[in-house]
Amino acid sequence: MPVTGTGATSRIIRWIDYRLPFVAMLEHELHEYPTPRNLNYWWNFGSLAGIMLVIMIVTGIVLAMHYTPESAMAFDSVERIMRDVNYGWLLRYIHMNGASMFFLIVYIHIFRGLYYGSYKYPRELLWMLGVIILLLMMATAFMGYVLPWGQMSYWGATVITNLFSAIPIFGQKIVTLLWGGFTVGNPTLNRFFSLHYLLPFVIIAVVGLHLVALHTHGSNNPLGIDHKGPQDSIPFHPYYTIKDMFGLMVFLIVYAVFVFYMPNALGDAQNYIPANPLQTPPDIVPEWYFLPFYAILRSITFDVLGIPSKLIGVLLMFSSILMLFFLPWLDTSRVRSAKFRPIYKWVFWLLVIDVITLGYVGHNPPSGSIVTVGQIATFYYFFHFLILFPLIGKIERPRPLPTSIGAAVLGPAGAAGGN
Amino acid sequence: MLRFSLVLAAAAAFAFAHGGAARAQEETPSLPHQSWSFEGVFGTYDQAALQRGFQVYKEVCAACHPVKHLYYRDLTEIGYTEDQVKGIAAQYQVTDGPNDQGEMYQRPAKPSDPFAAPFPNDQAARAANNGALPPDLSLIVKARDGGPDYVYAILTGFKDAPANVKMNANMYYNEYFPGHQIAMPPPLTADGQLTYADGTKATIPQMAHDVVTFLSWAAEPNLNARHRMGAKVILFLIIAAGVFYAAKRRIWASLH
Numbered sequence A: 001m002p003v004t005g006t007g008a009t010s011r012i013i014r015w016i017d018y019r020l021p022f023v024a025m026l027e028h029e030l031h032e033y034p035t036p037r038n039l040n041y042w043w044n045f046g047s048l049a050g051i052m053l054v055i056m057i058v059t060g061i062v063l064a065m066h067y068t069p070e071s072a073m074a075f076d077s078v079e080r081i082m083r084d085v086n087y088g089w090l091l092r093y094i095h096m097n098g099a100s101m102f103f104l105i106v107y108i109h110i111f112r113g114l115y116y117g118s119y120k121y122p123r124e125l126l127w128m129l130g131v132i133i134l135l136l137m138m139a140t141a142f143m144g145y146v147l148p149w150g151q152m153s154y155w156g157a158t159v160i161t162n163l164f165s166a167i168p169i170f171g172q173k174i175v176t177l178l179w180g181g182f183t184v185g186n187p188t189l190n191r192f193f194s195l196h197y198l199l200p201f202v203i204i205a206v207v208g209l210h211l212v213a214l215h216t217h218g219s220n221n222p223l224g225i226d227h228k229g230p231q232d233s234i235p236f237h238p239y240y241t242i243k244d245m246f247g248l249m250v251f252l253i254v255y256a257v258f259v260f261y262m263p264n265a266l267g268d269a270q271n272y273i274p275a276n277p278l279q280t281p282p283d284i285v286p287e288w289y290f291l292p293f294y295a296i297l298r299s300i301t302f303d304v305l306g307i308p309s310k311l312i313g314v315l316l317m318f319s320s321i322l323m324l325f326f327l328p329w330l331d332t333s334r335v336r337s338a339k340f341r342p343i344y345k346w347v348f349w350l351l352v353i354d355v356i357t358l359g360y361v362g363h364n365p366p367s368g369s370i371v372t373v374g375q376i377a378t379f380y381y382f383f384h385f386l387i388l389f390p391l392i393g394k395i396e397r398p399r400p401l402p403t404s405i406g407a408a409v410l411g412p413a414g415a416a417g418g419n
Numbered sequence B: 001m002l003r004f005s006l007v008l009a010a011a012a013a014f015a016f017a018h019g020g021a022a023r024a025q026e027e028t029p030s031l032p033h034q035s036w037s038f039e040g041v042f043g044t045y046d047q048a049a050l051q052r053g054f055q056v057y058k059e060v061c062a063a064c065h066p067v068k069h070l071y072y073r074d075l076t077e078i079g080y081t082e083d084q085v086k087g088i089a090a091q092y093q094v095t096d097g098p099n100d101q102g103e104m105y106q107r108p109a110k111p112s113d114p115f116a117a118p119f120p121n122d123q124a125a126r127a128a129n130n131g132a133l134p135p136d137l138s139l140i141v142k143a144r145d146g147g148p149d150y151v152y153a154i155l156t157g158f159k160d161a162p163a164n165v166k167m168n169a170n171m172y173y174n175e176y177f178p179g180h181q182i183a184m185p186p187p188l189t190a191d192g193q194l195t196y197a198d199g200t201k202a203t204i205p206q207m208a209h210d211v212v213t214f215l216s217w218a219a220e221p222n223l224n225a226r227h228r229m230g231a232k233v234i235l236f237l238i239i240a241a242g243v244f245y246a247a248k249r250r251i252w253a254s255l256h
Helices: A008-019 A022-032 A041-066 A074-083 A088-116 A124-146 A151-166 A171-179 A186-217 A236-261 A288-299 A309-330 A344-363 A369-395 A405-410 B002-024 B047-059 B072-078 B082-090 B122-128 B147-156 B204-219 B223-253
Strands: A034-036 A233-235 B093-096 B105-108
Touching: A008 A022, A022 A233, A022 A236, A034 A236, A041 A074, A041 A088, A041 A186, A041 A236, A074 A088, A088 A124, A088 A236, A088 A288, A088 A344, A088 B223, A124 A151, A124 A186, A124 A288, A124 A309, A151 A171, A151 A186, A151 A309, A171 A186, A233 A236, A236 B223, A288 A309, A288 A344, A288 A369, A309 A369, A344 A369, B047 B072, B047 B204, B072 B082, B072 B204, B147 B204
Parallel strands: none
Antiparallel strands: A034 A233, B093 B105
16 A cells, blocks of 8 residues: 655655655555454464563663673672662563563463464464574573572572583583683673673564564464455454554553562562572572473483483473474374364363473472472473374364354354455 | 582582471471551551661661661651761761872761671671671562561561570571571560660560661662552553553444
């Protein structure tokens, strides 16, 4: 839809668009981009994640103006931000709780994709780019948590970087490289700060690719069927812009409750104690969003075929995420949405329960029945993706799919292209 | 690999020693909840309690514990006038310099100085306290699970050790401290230990409550502003959500 009209603004826009089709592109992506008419509120979380990324980058850049990445000064510089920088407490609490909100949103976004089969043909690369974003987010969040240089920052960094020492032959060399020395120290803090600043921009680039892939075939939808004609879709703007705005306000209410009334509820009290290399905290626990993976890491308490338990734990933890790259091919069902998959519909919720159980296990010290529960939950996690996923697709008889989105939403009139 | 094992082993040993000590004696009782003026959505610090708490800190805690993140100027936020703050600061000597002769010198503290520390360095603090290091109290309320309730419980949790517990040298029995053996002698010893400027009766629970209020403020001086702003922000967001919801209904109405 080219800009018409004879006013000065229209002429300027036409002049620019002839040389750099920016407005035309916006017009195309927002107005003409057909979006399924039946997206439910679970589809809000993609745009929420994008907005959250912007919030994190903006608050992060301002925080970096006041933060000192030096091991003897980092902790105090954060307190300085909290006390003496104008609205520094607000910036820091937005950033700190923002990490939790970002993961909450992204996890919901991922589970939505799992439920509605958004990773299947032709959206495999879209999904894989999403997994890359998740990995980048995890690295960024981990390094960000180290920056305040509290007890949990220091000991979390020590435990997690040490994971790489489990790699045969090169392990110790890799760890030394990560640390920039022979223990976690000032060089570690410096490189983590540098990378914590860099990675979000890498995330932006991958998000760009994620969006290109998304706009190539358009959004999946709760019915999981392709759109077949104009009666199935509506323009993104104004229908989904307004729906996203409403969703954003509701999300911001939740976010604001954390920032203003329980800013430290999701953090660990230990991190308000300055890092002390000579004193290990009673429990070293990562932030909540890493707990399920931490539980998988600690679940293996025995050697297998001479492979040390530690190495197996590390491999399992990494493969628990890397496995997601192969999901489009592990799932043998051709039906996308769990709505029409009578068995998968239930198995999906078992996975949700399993991941929450893993989170609980990761939060508690590994002793007694917690260890057993963690092992069962870890086993189930892999069983779900590697065995159940391919199997269910083979044995399940999906319910009949509607003929079109319009038909399902509007009744027979919609199928005829009414509206 | 070796170092990883060492870290885990150290962590495990520590956790075991921790848990083991607690199990060997009775379990640490759960923290009794106190009522705090700064709790809840509309909570704000009680100014009178803050000033009394500052007095307790100044006359009792400050003998051993620094609060390095507080500056004398911060005291204007708990209701002292600038002149009063100047007077309070001037009671302390701080090291400044070097002067034009290249020498460090002592001068009375100014409002722009951080609270004077009781000891020049950690080693001096340990030497004066049987090897134990009294922690900085700036963030103590945020740095402990249970927050103000925990600090209150420690201050009021000193007891005679049960007969079956063998106390180490220079340690005191405290019901709420992990492992029950704490190097800090009971700081609040008797009702009337100090005389409050505002005439409040200085009982042990009163002093503990006041000083914990003061330390909560020291840890989170912006709580009042945060709570006020939060109410406005959330009210705005609720209204905005309502407006956007109405707009959404209106825009989507043509589709159905």
